[in-house]
Amino acid sequence: MPENSAAAPLSPQVVAEREHLERSRAALRAMRAETLALRAQGGNAVSTEVINSAIQARAAALADRPDVPLFFGRLDYDPEAGSEYRGEHFYVGRRHVHDAHGDPMVVDWRAPVSLAFYRASVKEPMGLGLRRRFGFSAGQLTAIEDEPLGPGAKPAQQGAHGTEPGSQILRQEIERPRTGPMRDIVATIQPEQDEIVRADLGTSICVQGAPGTGKTAVGLHRVAFLLYAHRDRIKRGGALVVGPNRQFLKYIEQVLPALGEIDVAQATVAELVARAPVRAVDGAAAARLKGDARMARVLRRAVWANVQTPTESLTVIRGSRHWRVPAHEIAEHIETLRGREVRYGAGRVMLAQRIAHSVLRRMEMAGESPDDRIQDAVARMRPVKLVVDHAWPAMEPAKVLHALFSDPELLALAAKDELTEPEQQLLLWERAPRSAGAAKWTMADVVLLDELSDLLERTASLAHVVVDEAQDLSAMQLRAVARRCTTGSVTVLGDIAQATTPWATGSWEAALEHLGKSEAVIEELTQGFRVPRQVIEYAARLLPTIAPHLAPPTSVRQQGGGLDVLGVEGEAELEEWLLDSVRSALADEGSVGVITADAALNAVAASLDRAGIAYSRLDQEAEEEDEVADPAPEQGADAETARLVLVPASLAKGLEYDQVIVLEPTTIAEAEHDEVLGLRRLYVVLTRAVTRLVVLHSRPLPAELA
Structure with missing residues (x-):
């Protein structure tokens, strides 16, 4: 005591x-x-x-x-x-x-x-x-x-x-x-958490953590530890925390400054790959396909298909002398460079230098003594540039993708043996925009643009990257993160049971392979410290359906009155019980979250407004990946001091509230693309409470919870 x-x-x-x-x-x-x-x-x-x-x-x-x-x-x-x-x-x-x-x-x-x-x-x-x-x-x-x-x-x-x-x-x-x-x-770091926090900089780690096990905090504290143990190297290379949306990053932004660390960047995947404005939304099937790892091979083939074998020799004139480089020799240079797997843009520069070097060798054989300055000058000469532009033309990511999605024949060549004809049809625009600048790119398209950009010019690598809620990322999104840590290490955080996107990879082994860190150590945290035992056991009823291979989580907390599940008759009674539950929760200390299906958010807000209850509200413009809008202005009387937050189910991941009121679990589950994804979304929602969970429903509960 x-x-x-x-x-x-x-x-x-x-x-x-x-x-x-x-x-x-x-x-x-x-x-x-x-x-x-x-x-x-x-x-x-x-x-x-x-x-x-x-x-x-x-x-x-x-x-x-x-x-x-x-x-x-x-x-x-x-x-x-x-x-x-x-x-x-x-x-x-x-x-x-x-x-x-x-x-x-x-x-x-x-x-x-x-x-x-x-x-x-x-x-x-x-x-x-x-x-x-x-x-x-x-x-x-x-x-x-x-x-x-x-x-x-x-x-x-x-x-x-x-x-x-x-x-x-x-x-x-x-x-x-x-x-x-x-x-x-x-x-309060526990021994099993401390082992992860103090892991060496050269070790990549994947933390599979049940709700409330502190995986996010562990990842952030690992960054703080690495900055202490390897400050010069981390400061030189940089560190980055990648989160699922801006609201989540706002929620965690004070952790590192509280530990005295203020130099760690934070970004969503959308911000990381912001190669063009996002002005459209894909359907689930198209988004899933664009997130497939096969797209990387399609894009690579589309880029390198532009390299042509020259058919004419090159003649360079310097002073009164003519120097000829035959077409077969230029072709050999191209073949050699392609065999080295250089970036496309670097290959263009190197090809010009190799052609120039061929000219220099001829000068030397003729008795001249040229130096490197002469080679650089030859590489910049117009005839050499014309040959390079013809054989190895300059590319822009947006123009490559625009051409690929506009031209069925071009796509068929690039997608040969990778995508079926129906899959190719999913990628083609019904009505192709006039130019890349006029294209309305989706979030998945922007990730592809980032892949293309890296094919052309190498992306700079950081010393360490933490990627949270990684279970929701597609293979192509994981590759985008991987490009930022090719020479560094990574801390991957997430919970397969909370994977709610149709394009998720489905296993940590697959995710780590796409990250280029297949050697990473996978650690599993199953003991929770925040979510009460009654709540985690109630939510865990969904695990045999949504993630049967995971060990059921436990909790160190047995909270009196931690769980109430109440069935009511009709919408009027549901609203009455909602308002009573909110008032009761606000009478206690701490934060309160009301989580509902996204489509019901406005109706719940209207109920709170009529009751004169102050609240703030999280919102998003589209239910796609990281395409999250800024939070809407706070609503209700005295909203600036409100402890009540109205949360759409799609934004609940990663957030915690002392008391949580969940409305209509079945409606939340049915909003997703299939049954398993819907139950995973519900699992996320049910595990946001750290003191008390109230479940209100007028519709029958999912069979797994009944």
């Missing part, structure tokens, strides 16, 4: 720890002030600006957040143990803080010395004599909890249900009401 709570008298230990907290905060302020006092003077204006930008970034990383505890644990190493830290104690926090003499007052949670905080046990104390946890309220230290780990210590008692953590402070932190954006979990 914690030694003190907010209402109890403070013990000398708590007072002493509060004093250390205040001294640590003062030291952090001093570190920031010292950084801001630096005045850079580089060799020129540009270098000075770069140095000053680095100073400002460092100062931003040192900014104190009074509402976020500066440290959350303390490690007392056993004086008799063999550890290199024996007899010392360290405070573990979100960032390193040192005093005026350079001695650590708080050590970073990512430092090697902090490893024992997450993994030490009575069986494996890792040199510790004592592990202390701190309880906080509004940034104020209110309680301490000690766990002896040295000789003679007994294992910590688990909670009443066996799987609950024995630490009351740990349970309170896990169960703390959810308000605003996603929080970091740095104080």
Whole structure:
């Protein structure tokens, strides 16, 4: 039990720890002030600006957040143990803080010395004599909890249900009401999560995680760890977090800054491949086909079909001399370059240089002494350019795709042995636009444009990429992500049971192959920490149908009153119970989400408006992939302070609310393209609650839930 709570008298230990907290905060302020006092003077204006930008970034990383505890644990190493830290104690926090003499007052949670905080046990104390946890309220230290780990210590008692953590402070932190954006979990990382977080930069990892297992948080904390352990390399190469939509990224955007990391880019797949504006929507069959990996081979064939074997020799005139390069020699250069599998655009440049080199060899044989400058000049000569343009013409992604979707014969040549005739008909435009500029591209088309762009010019690779909700990506979308981490590593996060797109790959093995990371380690997280046991067990009734190969998830939480399923008669009674449930939920602390089928969103909003209940609303313009519009303006009275969020089922993935009210599960399931996808969407919706789930229905429930 914690030694003190907010209402109890403070013990000398708590007072002493509060004093250390205040001294640590003062030291952090001093570190920031010292950084801001630096005045850079580089060799020129540009270098000075770069140095000053680095100073400002460092100062931003040192900014104190009074509402976020500066440290959350303390490690007392056993004086008799063999550890290199024996007899010392360290405070573990979100960032390193040192005093005026350079001695650590708080050590970073990512430092090697902090490893024992997450993994030490009575069986494996890792040199510790004592592990202390701190309880906080509004940034104020209110309680301490000690766990002896040295000789003679007994294992910590688990909670009443066996799987609950024995630490009351740990349970309170896990169960703390959810308000605003996603929080970091740095104080509650479990040993199996920590192993993933601290995996080496060179290791690609795929995390299959059931709802509430913390897979998103694990991925974000891994980025933070890699920035600590390999900062120079990550900063040089860059790191990126890819999310399913902008609302999801907004939800998680504060996690890394809270850990002192502000230099990690975030993007949706749509933003990543924004090669043209999206102005149309594919049907399910066309979107599925355009997301198929076979399209990569079709596009490659379409590009390289433009390379022609020359039939005429080349003559270059320099001064009074004529230099002739026969057609067969140019053809040999082309064949050699194609055998090297160079990018199409690079091949054009290299072909000009090889032709120029052939001319230089003839000059040398004639007794001249040309140098590299002469070769570059020859490569730029008009006759050489004309030969290159004819044999290896310049390409633009949009023009290639426009021609492919407009010309049945061209498509048939490119799709030979890859796509059937009916599949080719799916790709062809009924009425071809006059030009690529007039084309109304879909989201799937833009992904194909990105593939074409990479065929022409190599896409720059990052040092590390985290891709969340990866189970929903098509093979071609995964290839788009893969292009951004060809020389780096990747952390793949998702849950096959939550795959709700018709173009999803269906297995992690297939997804990793498309990412070019078939060697990645697949880790499965099945123990949940946020979703109550009653809720996860109720939703898991769908698993035998939607993902029979996955192990059923468990939860460490048994929440009293965590699940209510209520059947009513007719729409009028449904509305009455909805409003009563909303008012009841708002009477408690924390966030509230009402999740309904997308088509019913306006009707539910109208009910809330008539009742005068303030709410905010998430919206999207189309139910296709990542094509998500900005959230609609908040609705209802006092909407800016509303804790109630109205959520369409298609946008619920990845979000969490303390209390969730789900309307008409059967309607939500029937909105998808087939039964399995519909039940997967329902599985997502049913697992968004972290305290209480209320299911309201007037229609019969799906058989799997009945």
